[in-house]
Amino acid sequence: MTLAQKNHIIQLPVTTFDPRSIDPREIAQAWLTSLENALATNSSLSGLFHEESWWRDMVALDWNLRTIQNLPRIQDFIRLRQPHAQLSNFRLQHEGKFQPKLEKVLDSLSWISSMFLFDTRVGRGAGVLRLTRNEDGAWKAYSVYTSLQELKKFPEPLGGRRAEGTIESMPGGLERGNWAERRERQVNFVDEEPTTLIVGAGQAGLNTAARLQSLGVSCLIVDRNERVGDNWRKRYRTLVTHDPAEFTHMAYLPFPKNWPQFTPKDKLGDWFEAYANIMELNVWMKTNIKSATYDDAKSEWAVNLTRHDGSNRTLRPRHIVWCTGHSGEPKIPRFDGQEQFKGTIYHGSQHGDASQHNVKGKKVVVVGSGNSGHDIAQNFYENGADVTMLQRSGTYVITADKGVFMMHEGLHEDHGPPTEQADIISESLPFPVQFALATHFTKRAAAAEKSTLDGLRKAGFELDFGIDGAGIARAYYTNGGGYYIDVGCSQLIIDGKIKLRRSPEGIARFTRDGLVLKDGGSLDADIVVLATGYDNMRTTVRKVLGNKVADRCGDVWNLDGEGELNSIYRPSGHPGFWFMGGNLALCRIYSKFLALQIKGIEAGLVSQNDGSVRARL
Incomplete structure (x- = not known):
């Protein structure tokens, strides 16, 4: 079964060792030197990579974005591309947050990680290594990331290479303006x-x-x-x-x-x-x-x-x-009887502000429970409308004041590392590995947000933590939606200020005064907003x-x-x-x-x- 057929679900390795006997810099340097020698001599990588390992490459080895899984495929990938790419001159990061360190990722998983720099035939790059130890005590790569950062013949005019800016230094001088x-x-x-x-x-x-x-x-x-x-x-x-x-x-x-x-x-x-x-x-x-x-x-x-x-x-x-x-393009469904509805119906992409509709006391149905659906429902409630959210399928919820900041811990946060370095680290793991780690993050975030999530369940809101429980990471990269970053609407649902109606089969048809659901229920409505997503x-x-x-x-x-x-x-x-x-x-x-x-x-x-x-x- 292929990775895609398995929904890119993988098993993370389990590591056990005494951290007191580990010198991360020495181990990382020895491994990186061995990698450089193997690439230079077209030698086997079997002593450097686990059988179940990963190499993610962005434009350094291949002029494309590639993720290669397991040792045989990595060896074939390198054999075909290294003669042209010529990765060489590997150097460990020796300062800052991303120099070699032993990193406890989960209770059951630790690895030695480090950023490193390298050259290619045409450019300079940055990468990240993550090493785990096998049963024989050998440190091998679980994941390697390589990314092209600049081209040697076309350096960007940054810092000391900035343009002078005087007219005399511009091509053609003053004659060109x-x-x-x-x-x-x-x-x-x-x-x-x-x-x-x-x-x-x-x-x-x-x-x-x-x-x-x-x-x-x-x-x-x-x-x-x-x-x-x-x-x-x-x-x-x-x-x-x-x-x-x-x-x-x-x-x-x-x-x-x-x-x-x-x-x-x-x-x-x-x-x-x-x-x-x-x-x-x-x-x-x-x-x-x-x-x-x-x-x-x-x-x-x-x-x-x-x-x-x-x-x-x-x-x-x-x-x-x-x-x-x-x-x-907006996904705008059509329903039987829609033309006889005497109220207003529009897609969420057309929403400006609830105050444009004089909505005080009006019955508003928001169809959809993603980010836009929540924001629009909250907007109508705050303008005095009687709001019902119609939820067809489950939604992942994470709060802006807790979970979102937990997502960026150690990287893109106040007093964090330089953005350029944080960007390299944040993209250095293949998406399937990111998803596997996200299942553990999602549990940690859910524990921190327990009162909100319990309140939503009690209100009848269906939560969906996604395939393998990977939460927002998988929802965003595979569906582009299916989640809500809570900025206040969840509490309105918990308090009953925004009503919730579940209808897994959706809407059957519209009537003059509202809509009929496929489960036989109905909702009166003056305004219906279809927060039904995009194509x-x-x-x-x-x-x-x-x-x-x-x-x-x-x-x-x-x-x-x-x-x-x-x-x-x-x-x-x-x-x-x-x-x-x-x-x-x-x-x-x-x-x-x-x-x-x-x-x-x-x-x-x-x-x-x-x-x-x-x-x-």
């Missing part, structure tokens, strides 16, 4: 075509553009909204981020230290607008894509755009990065660019057979077409790897064919 005059020509692409067209000016598009420009890849962001940040400003009035500030920084530009822990939507929209200006990103707002076709022979797009002034422009980028939102990102591509492009792309999100996310941050299936999305942290982290893949193609380090990226041998 001062900074403002050059920016005017650049943002309108008067003298060149953008190499990359980014569709969407949210966190995905902005992070990706900043990364690409830092690598010297010209890019243009287009968005149909009026202002950068409107993708957040136009969402419901009470929305705030459900992730804390230290987790949600943008690439190169962290939030100020006095930034609120959870960011209100309009404040975040203003930050996005400022970010685009500060990072000198090229953005065309109020711009719509009319059509886009791809020329395989030229590896080039022809994209027809309509701009804010009604003018048309055809651009010929080599890449399109689709950043229109991880959630895709795959690929559906937006089909809607905007048509079947020819969408049919060559894969579905987005969930895990593939190896345990990596499908079609996002990596080749999509269509050459020159990339998906980018997710929460603010994922967009910051994975924009680096997507930008490196595009730069690798443009620099001639890799070739692109039929949607896959292949190294030039």
